[in-house]
Amino acid sequence: AAKAQPHDDHQLHLFFFPFMLPGHLIPMTDIARIFASHGTKATIIATPQNISRFQSIIDRDDHHQSINILKIDFPFAAADLPPNCESLDNLPSRGLTYNFSKANSMLHPQADDLVSRYRPDAIVSDLNLPWTAEIAHKYGIPRFTFNGTCCFSLCLTMAASQHKPNVKVNSETEPFFVPGLPDPVYITLSQLPDRFFGKTGLDEFFEKIFEAERDTCGVVSNTFFEIEPEYVKLYEKVTGKFVYPVGPVSLFNTKTRDVAERGNKASIGEDYCVSWLDSKEPNSVLYVCFGSLCEFTESQLLEIASGLEASEVSFIWVVKDSEKFKFLTEEFEERIKERSGILIKGWAPQVLILNHPSVGGFMTHCGWNSVLESVSSGVPMITWPLFAEQFYNENLVVTRLKIGIAIGVEQGLAWGEEEKIGVLIKRDRVEEVVTRFMKGGGGQNLEVEEMRKRVSELGELARLAVNKGGSSYVNVDNLITDLSKHRRNHRVTLLE
Numbered sequence: 001a002a003k004a005q006p007h008d009d010h011q012l013h014l015f016f017f018p019f020m021l022p023g024h025l026i027p028m029t030d031i032a033r034i035f036a037s038h039g040t041k042a043t044i045i046a047t048p049q050n051i052s053r054f055q056s057i058i059d060r061d062d063h064h065q066s067i068n069i070l071k072i073d074f075p076f077a078a079a080d081l082p083p084n085c086e087s088l089d090n091l092p093s094r095g096l097t098y099n100f101s102k103a104n105s106m107l108h109p110q111a112d113d114l115v116s117r118y119r120p121d122a123i124v125s126d127l128n129l130p131w132t133a134e135i136a137h138k139y140g141i142p143r144f145t146f147n148g149t150c151c152f153s154l155c156l157t158m159a160a161s162q163h164k165p166n167v168k169v170n171s172e173t174e175p176f177f178v179p180g181l182p183d184p185v186y187i188t189l190s191q192l193p194d195r196f197f198g199k200t201g202l203d204e205f206f207e208k209i210f211e212a213e214r215d216t217c218g219v220v221s222n223t224f225f226e227i228e229p230e231y232v233k234l235y236e237k238v239t240g241k242f243v244y245p246v247g248p249v250s251l252f253n254t255k256t257r258d259v260a261e262r263g264n265k266a267s268i269g270e271d272y273c274v275s276w277l278d279s280k281e282p283n284s285v286l287y288v289c290f291g292s293l294c295e296f297t298e299s300q301l302l303e304i305a306s307g308l309e310a311s312e313v314s315f316i317w318v319v320k321d322s323e324k325f326k327f328l329t330e331e332f333e334e335r336i337k338e339r340s341g342i343l344i345k346g347w348a349p350q351v352l353i354l355n356h357p358s359v360g361g362f363m364t365h366c367g368w369n370s371v372l373e374s375v376s377s378g379v380p381m382i383t384w385p386l387f388a389e390q391f392y393n394e395n396l397v398v399t400r401l402k403i404g405i406a407i408g409v410e411q412g413l414a415w416g417e418e419e420k421i422g423v424l425i426k427r428d429r430v431e432e433v434v435t436r437f438m439k440g441g442g443g444q445n446l447e448v449e450e451m452r453k454r455v456s457e458l459g460e461l462a463r464l465a466v467n468k469g470g471s472s473y474v475n476v477d478n479l480i481t482d483l484s485k486h487r488r489n490h491r492v493t494l495l496e
């Protein structure tokens with residue numbers, strides 16, 4: 001028998017391994033908290049800088065006694081990385097992505113040591129940490145993966161990659177039909193996710209992810225069944241794995257402080273932000289944010305700035321890299337202040353902003369968290385995808401759910417080669433879409449009002465899903481029940 005006594009304690013114990021990137025770390029910490037609120041013990045394994053991004057939320061959590069944080073050290077030197085870049089959004093250059101991935105795989109021995117000491121009942125690992133599969137296998141622990149996106153995008157990715165070799169199109173931007181899906185879906189070659197990371201040298205890493213998935217027991221997903229029922233079922237059918245949709249996990253944050261500090265300390269005072277929004281009419285403000293990894297060129301930033309200003313719509317625009325923005329910031333900021341715009345340079349309290357009744361639209365890059373957060377707040381979207389599966393998410397939002405309009409990006413960016421593209425969308429287009437969306441050309445804009453109605457209804461379904469008895473709530477319980485059964489069976493095997 002094993003020397004550790006894994007099953008003395010009757011409380012189930014889950015280990016959570018988040019990938020160090022806000023779009024993955026934030027929902028994973030929420031998921032750990034949700035499981036703790038359903039009676040399990042939850043341990044989050046992370047490095048110091050990442051821990052500092054969620055420590056205070058855990059400390060305030062009503063079930064903090066059931067949540068454990070275990071620190072592992074980030075191997076900067078061994079991976080040839082400068083300090084202070086434990087998260088992908090803090091890398092000084094995209095050229096260091098390979099080193100970042102190397103550093104992540106170097107966490108394996110520290111993680112192995114922790115699992116061997118604590119012997120959790122299950123591992124919930126980010127897809128991007130394939131070595132957790134080896135650990136799970138070594139200790140006979142069921143492993144579930146978290147992949148950060150929706151089942152629609154996962155199904156489309158699989159269907160498109162199977163179909164792609166036979167595609168006959170005249171250009172990169174000519175739409176082609178993707179067979180095998182519940183809806184008629186069209187995409188273009190220039191929107192395929194696999195090309196965005198094409199030159200990062202990570203092929204071997206992607207191969208490892210693929211291998212690791214084979215042994216995975218199931219998928220814990222930040223989605224909710226009602227937003228994509230056919231795709232949850234299809235993904236289960238195609239992969240043969242159980243999917244447990246437990247989202248939208250952002251709704252688990254009910255305390256204002258948690259909402260305001262989710263993911264990082266905000267670069268704007270919470271009171272200032274809220275009182276500024278309070279001073280605006282309902283649905284009159286456009287929130288503009290392109291996620292945690294966006295690298296626009298200066299020329300593209302200038303086009304957005306000019307388009308927003310010309311639209312005369314009130315807006316909050318989040319610019320991640322204030323260095324890059326220096327070229328117009330002071331003068332521009334003064335001018336837009338007078339006309340009701342604010343810039344957030346750094347980290348925005350996104351959910352706090354989206355939840356405010358004055359916010360009537362979200363110009364988003366369609367990262368899956370952002371889409372779900374917009375849905376949860378009942379805010380329709382202007383979609384501006386950048387890379388990865390964001391074009392697929394846009395497809396879901398615009399074509400299937402009909403809760404957003406596309407600004408019209410035709411081409412995805414290649415990771416690390418953003419400068420090559422220059423300007424994707426010009427100022428006139430920004431102005432035109434923003435004006436049409438927020439002001440409706442004078443009078444009421446029926447198209448947008450219908451979207452608002454649909455997205456509000458979906459937001460209501462999202463809330464029902466996470467409330468007691470709702471689909472996501474029940475899925476958490478189902479996974480716990482499945483694990484308890486597994487533990488009982490495992491115990492029987494040990495006794496035998």
Ligand code: UDP
Nearest residue numbers: 022023291292293347348350367368369370
């Ligand atoms: N986020 C935030 N403030 C910011 C930028 C991002 O709170 O200034 C949060 C956002 O609410 C979401 C996550 O970071 O939860 C970003 O995830 P998403 O999938 O939307 O995009 P990614 O950053 O992974 O491209």
